[in-house]
Amino acid sequence: MCAYAIRTTGTAQDLINIVIQAGELAAARAEVFLPRKNALARALLETPCNLGGRLARRLLELSPADTSLAWHDAISRRLAAGHTWPFAADAPALSRAAAEVRVLTAATGRPPALLALLSHPPVWGEELHLNFELARHAALALRAARGRPCRPRLTAAVDSYALDTASLPAECFYAGFMAGFDLGLDRLCFSRSRWSTRLAAESAWPRFAFRLLRCLSGGAEAILALSGGVPATARTLYAAREWTAAQRRRSPLRAAPSEVLRRLRQWEDFRRFAALGPHAPRLRRCAWRMLEGWIMSAVAGAAPGTAAGRQPAAETGALGDTELDVLRRSLEALGLDDEQKAQALRELSCEWPRETPFRRRFFRLLAGRLLRQGRPVVWLPVVHRNGGRPGILVREAWTWTALSRDIISGRVLGETPRDWQGNAEDFAVEFGRANYD
Numbered sequence: 377m378c379a380y381a382i383r384t385t386g387t388a389q390d391l392i393n394i395v396i397q398a399g400e401l402a403a404a405r406a407e408v409f410l411p412r413k414n415a416l417a418r419a420l421l422e423t424p425c426n427l428g429g430r431l432a433r434r435l436l437e438l439s440p441a442d443t444s445l446a447w448h449d450a451i452s453r454r455l456a457a458g459h460t461w462p463f464a465a466d467a468p469a470l471s472r473a474a475a476e477v478r479v480l481t482a483a484t485g486r487p488p489a490l491l492a493l494l495s496h497p498p499v500w501g502e503e504l505h506l507n508f509e510l511a512r513h514a515a516l517a518l519r520a521a522r523g524r525p526c527r528p529r530l531t532a533a534v535d536s537y538a539l540d541t542a543s544l545p546a547e548c549f550y551a552g553f554m555a556g557f558d559l560g561l562d563r564l565c566f567s568r569s570r571w572s573t574r575l576a577a578e579s580a581w582p583r584f585a586f587r588l589l590r591c592l593s594g595g596a597e598a599i600l601a602l603s604g605g606v607p608a609t610a611r612t613l614y615a616a617r618e619w620t621a622a623q624r625r626r627s628p629l630r631a632a633p634s635e636v637l638r639r640l641r642q643w644e645d646f647r648r649f650a651a652l653g654p655h656a657p658r659l660r661r662c663a664w665r666m667l668e669g670w671i672m673s674a675v676a677g678a679a680p681g682t683a684a685g686r687q688p689a690a691e692t693g694a695l696g697d698t699e700l701d702v703l704r705r706s707l708e709a710l711g712l713d714d715e716q717k718a719q720a721l722r723e724l725s726c727e728w729p730r731e732t733p734f735r736r737r738f739f740r741l742l743a744g745r746l747l748r749q750g751r752p753v754v755w756l757p758v759v760h761r762n763g764g765r766p767g768i769l770v771r772e773a774w775t776w777t778a779l780s781r782d783i784i785s786g787r788v789l790g791e792t793p794r795d796w797q798g799n800a801e802d803f804a805v806e807f808g809r810a811n812y813d
Contacts, residue, residue, distance in 0.1 A: 380396050380399075380400065380536060380537050380540075380564065380567075381536070381564065381567045382396055382564060382567055382654065383566050383567045384654065384655055384656035384659075385566060385656055386655070386656035386657070386658030386659050387582075387659070388582070388665055389566065389581060389582060390654060390655035390656060390659055390665075390669070391613075391617070391655075391665065391668060391669055391672060392563045392564075392581060393654035393655065394612070394653070394654060394669060394672045394673050394676055394678050395563075395605075395609050395612055395613060395672075395676065396537050396563070396564075396654075397654055397676075397678040398608065398609075398612065398676035398677055398678040398688065398690065399537060399608075399609070401677060401678065402608065402691065405687065410540045410541060411540070411541065411542075411543065411544075413536070413544045413547075414544075417544055418544060418548075418569075419569060421544055421545055421548060422544075422548045422568065422569055422572045423548075423569060423571045423572050423575065425544075425545050425547075425548030425549045425552060426548050426549075426551060426552035426572050426575045426576065427552060427575070428549050428552060429548070429549040429550060429551060429552025429553035429554070429555075430552045430553070430555075430556070430575065432549075432552075432553050433552070433553045433554075433555075433556055433557035436557060437557060440525065441525035441526055441527050442519075442525045444527055445515060445516075445519055445525075445526075445527070445528075448511075448512070448515055448530075449512055449515070449516065452508045452509070452511055452512035452515075453508075453512065455505075455508040456505040456508040456509050456512070457505060459505035459506075459509070460509060460512075461509060461513075461767050461768050463512070463513055463516045463517075464770075465516065465520050467770060468791075469770055469771060469772050469773065469789070469790075470517060470520045470521060470770060472772065472773065472789045472790070472793075473517075473520075473521040473754060473756060473772075473773040473789060474520060474521050474522075474523050476754060476773060476775055476787070476789060477490070477521055477522060477523065477754060478523065480752045480754070480775065480777065483777075484750065484752055484777075486595060486750060486751060486752070487522075487595040488595065488751065488752040488753055488754045488775070489592035489593070489595055489596065489597075489598075489746055489751055489752070489753045489754070490518050490521055490522060490528075490596075490597040490598070490753075490754050490756065491592065491597075491598050491599075491600060491753065491754070491755055491756070492514035492515075492517060492518050492528070492597075492598070492599045492600070492756045492757075492758050493600055493601075493602040493755060493756070493757055493758070493811075494510045494511070494514055494599065494600065494601045494602065494758050494759070495510065495601070495602070495603070495731075495732060495758075495759040495760050495812055495813070496601045496602075496603045496605065496606055496607070496610070496731070496732070497510070497760050497762060498606065506760045506762065506766065506768070509760070509768050510601075510758055510759075510760055510768060511530055511532075511599060513758055513768045513770060514528070514530075514599045514756070514758045514770075515528045515530070515599060517756055517758060517770045518597040518599070518756065521754065521756060521773070522597060526596070526597050527596070527597070528597040528598065528599055529558050529559045529591055529596065529597065529598045529599065530554075530558040530559065530598075530599045531558070531559040531561060531584075531588070531598065531599060531600040531601070532554055532558060532559070532560060532561065533560075533561050533562070533563060533605075534550060534551040534554045534555055534560040534561065534562050534576070534579055535551070535561075535562045535563050535564040535565070536564060537563060537564060538563075539551070548572075551576060551579075552575060552576075554579075555575070555576050555578055555579040556578055556579070559584070559587055559588060559591065559598060559600075560576075560578075560579040561579060561581060561584050562576050562579040562580055562581065563581045565577065565579065565580040565581065566580070585741065588600075589741075589742075589745050589746075592742070592746055592751070592753070593745065593746060593749060593751060595751060602732050602735060602738075602808070602812060603731065603732040603733065603735075603812075604735070607690070607691070607693065607731040607732075608676065608688070608690040608691045609690075610731070610732065610733050611675065611689075611690040611693070611728065611733065612672050612675055612676045612690045613672070614733040614735055614737075614738075615724070615727050615728060615730075615733040616668075616671050616672050616675045616690075616724075617668050617671075617672060618733070618735075618736060618737050619720070619723070619724045619727075620667060620668045620671050620706070621664075621668070621737070622720075622723075623706070623707060623710055623712065623720050624664060624667070624710060626710075626712065626716060626720075627710035627711055627712060628711045628712075629710060629711040633662075633663035633664060634663065636663045636664075636667065636709050636710060636711075637661075637663035637666065639708070639709040640663070640666065640667065640670070640706075640709045643705060645679065645681075645702075646666075646670055648679075648680050648681060649666075649669065649670050649673055649679055649680055650666060650670075651680075652680040653669060653670075653673060653680065655669060667706060667709070667710075670702065670706070671702060671703065671706055674689075674698070674699050674702040674703075675688060675689045675690045675695070675699050675702075676688055676690045677689070677690065677691070689728070693728060693729040693730075693731070694728070694729065695724070695725065695728055700721070703721065703724070704717065704721070707720055707721075730808070730812070730813060731812070731813045732808060732812035732813060733808075734801075734804040734805050734808045735804055735808070736800065736801045736804040736805075738804070739800040739801070739803055739804040739807075740800040740801065742800075743776065743779060743782075743784055743800040743803075744800075746776070747776055747778065747779035747784065748779060752775065752776060752777050752778075753775065753776040754773050754774075754775050755773060755774045755775070755776075755807065756770065756771075756773050757770075757771040757772075757773075757774075757807075757810075757811035757812070758770050758771070759771060759811060759812065771811055772788065772789045772790045773789045774786060774787070774788050774789070774796070774803075774807055775787045775788075775789070776803075782799050782800075783797055783798065783799060784796075784797065784798060784799065784800060784803055785797050786803075
C-alpha cells in the first residue's frame with residue numbers, strides 16, 4: 377500500500393490527513409499500484425524541479441494572454457492522449473454568456489468575475505482523460521465568454537497525493553509551475569523539504585480561499601472543480617464536514633465546546649480516534665475540529681480499527697448503519713432534540729448520494745465578498761458525459777448581479793432567460809441540482 381508523507385500541525389490542516397489516509401486504503405482496495413518515489417531522489421530533485429517550474433511560469437506570464445492559453449490548450453491535449461472533443465466556440469450558450477458579460481460590464485462599470493465550475497470524472501482508469509478535457513474546454517469557454525484575451529486560472533492540486541501517478545521530476549516541476557501561475561493547491565505543503573516548503577508556501581491549503589477571492593475580486597477568470605475532488609473526497613470534506621458545522625450552529629451547546637467534548641469522550645470509538653487519528657495532540661482540545669474529524673473518519677472509512685476491505689460510505693454514496701450510528705451520537709453530543717436530529721439526518725441523506733455536494737459555504741463566502749464589493753459574477757457550468765456517449769458540455773450561464781440583505785439577484789440564461797432571487801444556500805442547491813450529479 378502507498379503511504380503518503382504527512383505531517384501533523386495541530387490545526388484544521390490535519391483534517392486533510394483523514395482524506396489522504398482514506399485515499400491510501402482506496403488505492404489498496406482497487407489494487408492500484410503507484411510509482412515508487414525514492415526519498416533520497418526526492419530530497420535531491422524536489423527543489424531544483426520546483427525552481428524549474430517557477431522559471432517556466434515566469435516565461436509564460438511574460439507572454440501574451442492568448443499565447444498562454446494556446447500553451448494550456450496544447451498541454452491539455454497532450455495529457456488527454458488523443459481522447460479529445462472539438463470545442464464549439466459558437467455554441468448558443470457561450471454567445472449568450474458573452475452578451476451577458478457585456479451587459480453587466482456596461483451596467484455596473486466593472487467587468488464581472490467569471491468562474492467555470494467543473495464536474496469531476498474519476499482520476500483512475502479509462503475516464504481519466506476527461507479531467508484534462510474539462511480544464512481545456514473551460515479555459516476556452518471563459519475566453520469566449522470574456523470576448524477578449526484573458527488568463528483563466530485553473531485550480532489544481534499540486535501535492536504528491538494528487539500527482540502520485542506522475543514521475544517525481546514531473547510532479548515537482550508541475551507543483552512549482554502551478555503554485556503561482558494558476559491557483560495551485562498543496563494539501564501536503566508542510567510535509568515537503570524546507571526549501572520546497574518555502575517555494576510552495578503560496579499554494580498551501582489554508583491560503584487558497586484568499587487567493588481565489590483576490591483573483592475574482594479583480595474581475596478575473598478562474599476554473600474550479602465544484603466538488604473539490606473525486607466523489608469520496610468531496611463527500612468527506614464538503615458534505616460531511618459542512619453538515620457538521622451546520623449542526624453545530626443549531627446546537628444549544630454551541631457556546632459550550634468543553635461540554636460537547638466531554639460528551640464525545642464517553643464513547644470508546646471517539647476516544648480511540650482522539651488517541652490514534654492523524655492529528656497532532658493540540659487538536660484534541662478543540663471540540664469542533666475533533667467532532668468534524670470523527671465524523672469524517674467514519675464516513676471515509678479511515679477510523680482507527682475499521683476493517684480494511686469494507687468500502688466506505690464516502691465511496692458508495694450510501695450511509696450504512698455504522699456511519700449513521702456515529703452521526704446520531706454526534707447530534708446527541710451537540711444536545712439537539714429528536715426533531716432536530718431527524719431533520720439533520722434527512723438533510724444529509726438527500727445530499728449524500730450526490731457526486732457533487734452543494735458547497736453552500738463556498739457560495740456564501742463568494743456572495744459575501746464579491747457582491748458586497750459590487751462585483752457581478754458569471755457562473756459557467758462545464759460538465760462531462762461518460763458511459764456510451766462521453767464528451768464535454770458547456771451549459772447555460774447563471775449570473776449574480778446584486779446582494780441586498782443576504783438576498784442575491786441574478787439571472788439564469790437560456791433561450792428564455794429568467795430572473796432568479798434567493799440566498800446563497802438556495803443558489804447552491806438550485807444551481808447544483810440543475811447542472812451536476
